[in-house]
Amino acid sequence: MPxxxxxxVRKEFGSVVALESLDxxxxxxxxxxxLGPSGCGKTTALRIVAGFEIPDRGRVVLDGADITGLPPNxxxxxxxxxxxxxxxxxxxxENVEFGLRIRKRSAEDRATRASELLELVGLAQxxxxxxxxxxxxxxxRVALAxxxxxxxxxxxxxxxxxxLDARVRVSLREEIRRIQTQLGITVLYVTHDQEEALxxxxxxxxxxxxxxxxxGSPPEIYGAPATPFVAEFVGTMNRLEGEVEDxxxxxxxxxxxxxxxxxxxGRRPGERVLVLIRPESLSVEAxxxxxxxxxxxxxxxxxxxxxxxxxxxxxxxxxxxxxxDLPSTGAERFAVGTRVAARVPPGSPRVxxxxxxx
Amino acid sequence: MAAVSTRPAGRSRVPWWAVLWxxxxxxxxxxxxxxxxxxxxxxxxxxxxxxxxxxxxxDPFFRQSLAFSFKLSVYTIVxxxxxxxPTAYWVHLKLPRLRPVVEFLTVLPFVVPxxxxxxxxxxxxxxxPTWFYGGYLLLVAGYVVLAFPYVYRSLDAGLRAIDIHTLTxxxxxxxxxxxxxxxxxxxPNLKASLLSAAxxxxxxxxGEFTMAVIMLFNTxxxxxxxxxxxxxxxxxxLSLISxxxxxxxxxxxxxxxxxVGGRQVQIGGVR
Numbered sequence: 249m250p251x252x253x254x255x256x257v258r259k260e261f262g263s264v265v266a267l268e269s270l271d272x273x274x275x276x277x278x279x280x281x282x283l284g285p286s287g288c289g290k291t292t293a294l295r296i297v298a299g300f301e302i303p304d305r306g307r308v309v310l311d312g313a314d315i316t317g318l319p320p321n322x323x324x325x326x327x328x329x330x331x332x333x334x335x336x337x338x339x340x341x342e343n344v345e346f347g348l349r350i351r352k353r354s355a356e357d358r359a360t361r362a363s364e365l366l367e368l369v370g371l372a373q374x375x376x377x378x379x380x381x382x383x384x385x386x387x388x389r390v391a392l393a394x395x396x397x398x399x400x401x402x403x404x405x406x407x408x409x410x411x412l413d414a415r416v417r418v419s420l421r422e423e424i425r426r427i428q429t430q431l432g433i434t435v436l437y438v439t440h441d442q443e444e445a446l447x448x449x450x451x452x453x454x455x456x457x458x459x460x461x462x463x464g465s466p467p468e469i470y471g472a473p474a475t476p477f478v479a480e481f482v483g484t485m486n487r488l489e490g491e492v493e494d495x496x497x498x499x500x501x502x503x504x505x506x507x508x509x510x511x512x513x514g515r516r517p518g519e520r521v522l523v524l525i526r527p528e529s530l531s532v533e534a535x536x537x538x539x540x541x542x543x544x545x546x547x548x549x550x551x552x553x554x555x556x557x558x559x560x561x562x563x564x565x566x567x568x569x570x571x572x573d574l575p576s577t578g579a580e581r582f583a584v585g586t587r588v589a590a591r592v593p594p595g596s597p598r599v600x601x602x603x604x605x606x
Numbered sequence: 607m608a609a610v611s612t613r614p615a616g617r618s619r620v621p622w623w624a625v626l627w628x629x630x631x632x633x634x635x636x637x638x639x640x641x642x643x644x645x646x647x648x649x650x651x652x653x654x655x656x657x658x659x660x661x662x663x664x665d666p667f668f669r670q671s672l673a674f675s676f677k678l679s680v681y682t683i684v685x686x687x688x689x690x691x692p693t694a695y696w697v698h699l700k701l702p703r704l705r706p707v708v709e710f711l712t713v714l715p716f717v718v719p720x721x722x723x724x725x726x727x728x729x730x731x732x733x734x735p736t737w738f739y740g741g742y743l744l745l746v747a748g749y750v751v752l753a754f755p756y757v758y759r760s761l762d763a764g765l766r767a768i769d770i771h772t773l774t775x776x777x778x779x780x781x782x783x784x785x786x787x788x789x790x791x792x793x794p795n796l797k798a799s800l801l802s803a804a805x806x807x808x809x810x811x812x813g814e815f816t817m818a819v820i821m822l823f824n825t826x827x828x829x830x831x832x833x834x835x836x837x838x839x840x841x842x843x844l845s846l847i848s849x850x851x852x853x854x855x856x857x858x859x860x861x862x863x864x865x866v867g868g869r870q871v872q873i874g875g876v877r
Contacts, residue, residue, distance in 0.1 A: 300775055320778040327779040333772045337794040346790075347780035391776075398780055 249312070251276040251434055252297070252402055257306035259292050266292040268458040269306070274402075274436060279428050281437040281445040284455035285481065290438045291406055293455075297436060298404050299323050310401060326395025330407040332387045334379040340366065340390045341375040347398035365393035368427060385416040392424065396431065403428075405437045409444065421448050442482045446470060454478045472598060479524045479598065486530075486570045488523040489602060492516065498594060499543075503567035507592050508543045511599040520602040529596040530572040532561060535587045544589040545570060549582050563590055639849070646842035658843035662833070668844075671829035678742060678825065679811040682749040683804045686757045689750065691800075694761040695792055698770055709762075712755040720816035724748060728821075748817045749810070756806040764799025768792075805855045812851060 250273030257270040267289045274280045282290035295301040297308055299320030308316045315323060326347075334343050344362040353361075366372045369389040371382075379387055388408055395403055405424070409417040425448040428435050439445050445452050446466040453463045454477070462474040473479035479487065490502030498513040499506055500523055509523060530545075540546050547565030559579035561572045572590050574582075582588060649655040662668050697704050715723070727748045731739055738744060770792060777787040793800070818825040830848060834841040 298775075298779060300778075320775070321781050321783060323779075324781070325779060327776065329772050329776060331769055331772045333769070333776040335773060335776070335791050335795070336768065337791075337797075346777070346782075350781040350786065394776075394780070404779075 250274060250309075251278075251311055252436070253307075253309040254293065254297070255307045255309065257293065257296060257303045257308065259289075259296060259301060259303050265458050267296075267303070270458075270460060272453060272460070272463075274434055276434055277432045279425065279435045279437065279448060279450045281439060281449040281452045282455055283439055283442060283445040283452050283482075285440055287457075288455040289458040290440075290455050294404055294406055294436060294438045297402065298325055298327055324398065324401045325404055326398055326400035326402075327404040327406065328388065328391045328395050328408040330410055332379065332384065332411070333391055334382075334387050334394070336379050339376050339378055340371060340382065340393075343379075343390055344394045344397050346394065351398065361397055362393075365397055366390070368396075368430075369393045369423070383416075384412050385420055388412065388420065389423075392427070396427070396433070400433070403433050403435045405435060407439055410439070410441070417444070424448060446482070454481060456481070473524065476522060476524075476600060479600075484527050484571060486523075486525040486527060488525070488567050488570070490521060490523055490567070492519045492521060500599075503565065505545045505565060505567045506543060507545065507567075507597065508594040509592070509597040509599055510594050511597060522600040522602050524598040524600065525570070525592055525596060527560060527571040527573040528558070529593060530570070530590040531593075532563075532572050532574055532582060532588050532590050534581060535589050537587065539589075541589050541591070543594075544591045546587070546589050549584050549586045549588055551584060552579060552582070554579075561588070563588060565590070639846070642842045642845055646839050646846055648839055658837070658839040659847075661837070662840055662843050662847065667824070667829055667832075671824050671826045674742075674824065675812050675826035678746060678749060679808045681743075681746045682753055682811050683807045685746060686750045686753045686807055687800065687803065690754070690757050690761060690803075691793065691796070692788060694758055694765060695770065695788060698762075698765045699774060708758065712758045715752055715755055720752075721820070723751065724817045724820045727751075727817075742823060745817060745821055745823055748821075749807075749814065752814065752817075753803075753807040753810055756810065757803040760799045760803035760806065761796065764796040768795050801858075805858060808855055809852055812848070812855075 252272075252274040254270050254272040257267055258265075259267040270289070270293055272280075272293070282293055284290050292301060296303050299315070299318060299322075303316065306316075307314050310323075334340075335346065338346065341359075341362050344365055345358040348358045348361060362375070363372065366375050369392055371386060371389050371393070374382060374386060374390075379390075382390065388411075391408070408424075409420055412420065421444055424435075428448075437445070437449065446469065449466060451463060451465055452469050454461045454469060456477045462469060462478045464472075464474075469478065469482055473482060473485070476487070479485045488502040488507070490500040490507070492512050492515045493499040493501040493506065495512060495515045495517055498508055498510050500509055500512055500521060502523060507523060512519075512521060515521070535541075535546065545563070545565045545567055547563040547570070549561050550564045550569065551562040553560040553562070554576060555573070557576060558573045559576045561574065561579070561582055563570050563572060570590060646658050647654045647656070649657050693708075697708055718726075727744065731744055731747065734744075773791050773795070774787050777791045782790070813827050814825065815827040815831060818828050819831070826848070830841070830844055833844050
């Protein structure tokens with residue numbers, strides 16, 4: 249039985265539909281992320297769970313009880329915000345103790361719990377500092393400790409790392425995952441950063457224009473995008489339009505090239521399909537003039553983009569421009585203008601239906 | 607050989623016109639004070655003494671009027687803050703579209719002449735119980751109207767300087783009730799604004815004359831007017847005493863604001 253459910257939740261702001269009809273369910277102890285671009289409705293969904301927004305339609309159910317109309321201060325949900333939200337007039341310790349003070353816990357209890365949590369987030373030595381004496385990363389750690397102090401039924405996190413620099417972001421997200429695993433707490437996490445969502449979540453819901461495009465584990469979302477939007481939004485994806493040439497052999501024709509893809513086996517010849525290929529799944533080799541290997545995309549290198557450990561080649565093919573990632577150590581062989589073949593392993597392309605052509 | 611500058615490092619020459627301008631400015635403010643002080647100390651043609659001050663300070667009406675105005679100030683500050691802190695907070699949080707309307711209302715006490723205000727007040731509150739209408743509480747009500755622009759704008763500046771939406775939601779998510787959010791989270795972060803609102807209100811009430819005299823109350827300002835009409839050097843001494851009270855109030859704002867944390871010190875404007 250799901251622990252937290254959103255059932256047919258719809259929310260409009262004036263004429264703007266923020267959420268169409270959202271259905272989500274989270275298991276107890278699950279780390280669930282809502283991933284999507286700005287304005288896709290992910291923060292609205294989180295705020296509805298928190299009680300800061302009331303849905304126009306639908307229900308929020310927590311542990312079997314309908315909490316749709318319950319005010320936020322009676323939901324027992326800790327929240328970490330995108331903006332720094334520590335109370336400026338209180339020290340880190342007082343901030344962590346705030347929720348416990350509201351719950352009328354004894355001073356001794358409060359002090360013990362605050363010490364434990366500040367220790368957990370690695371800030372025991374900064375307990376008596378005020379927010380303005382802490383860095384952004386430290387403030388978010390205190391905010392996390394403060395949200396955890398009340399032993400929330402669900403921990404809600406609204407892009408808590410987006411205001412931090414890249415290094416702090418990476419270390420803090422790992423820490424959030426470690427703490428979540430350690431405490432076994434249910435987390436609903438909102439982010440627009442796919443790397444962040446994929447690296448820390450048990451499951452991810454990719455959202456667009458108020459709808460859920462796909463829900464799945466990070467490998468499912470990355471490896472088997474269900475819609476063109478997910479394919480486009482999560483990671484880099486080569487999108488080639490084509491039609492099935494030979495369903496039995498799994499051959500697709502795209503532009504002047506033929507690609508082998510097991511995913512089209514059994515389809516009828518002439519069916520229009522969208523072929524999705526990850527740049528890292530392509531293997532590239534230099535070609536002599538006139539040579540044209542079977543089942544590969546042939547073209548010339550238009551640009552090289554150094555990305556650190558890998559280099560991305562932009563290759564002009566007759567099926568369109570494609571990107572191929574290869575280790576930077578061997579990339580110098582493929583100077584701009586080199587004629588190359590990008591081989592597609594038949595098991596790797598993802599194939600989606602396209603509407604029939606004119 | 608490299609040229610060696612003889613001017614000490616870090617010191618720049620102040621242009622003569624800047625000094626002149628500074629002196630002119632200082633003279634504009636200080637000369638009248640100096641002249642008033644000199645006149646207040648005159649006992650005879652060429653003699654000086656503290657007689658005028660002694661006379662004023664020993665006058666029971668001075669102490670009574672000062673204490674009465676002080677009491678009115680405290681009441682006005684309390685009523686204005688109790689009314690306007692939640693109002694300003696709610697307007698910022700939930701009714702931002704009403705902000706232009708409230709800002710327009712804050713201008714009204716400047717536009718409406720005090721005489722019109724006091725007549726309106728006397729007519730408007732005629733239906734109220736005698737303990738209110740017949741006493742100084744009616745004057746407090748009028749002073750709250752006069753203080754409204756200053757109090758609201760101080761609070762407005764303070765509320766703009768902090769992220770009240772996030773702080774409110776953070777407190778609510780931790781289980782705080784609305785009064786707790788206001789009293790434990792918002793108000794402590796508005797200390798500087800509250801202090802400036804309080805001291806500005808204090809200064810207004812201590813100096814307000816029109817309403818008090820029409821409503822027949824002997825406030826400090828009414829006493830100053832009376833002394834001006836009856837004692838020449840005494841009026842000068844009283845001017846300096848009231849100036850000192852105002853100056854000490856302003857000094858109080860600065861010191862108190864510094865004590866509550868320099869980061870949120872602001873009397874007006876937006877961070």
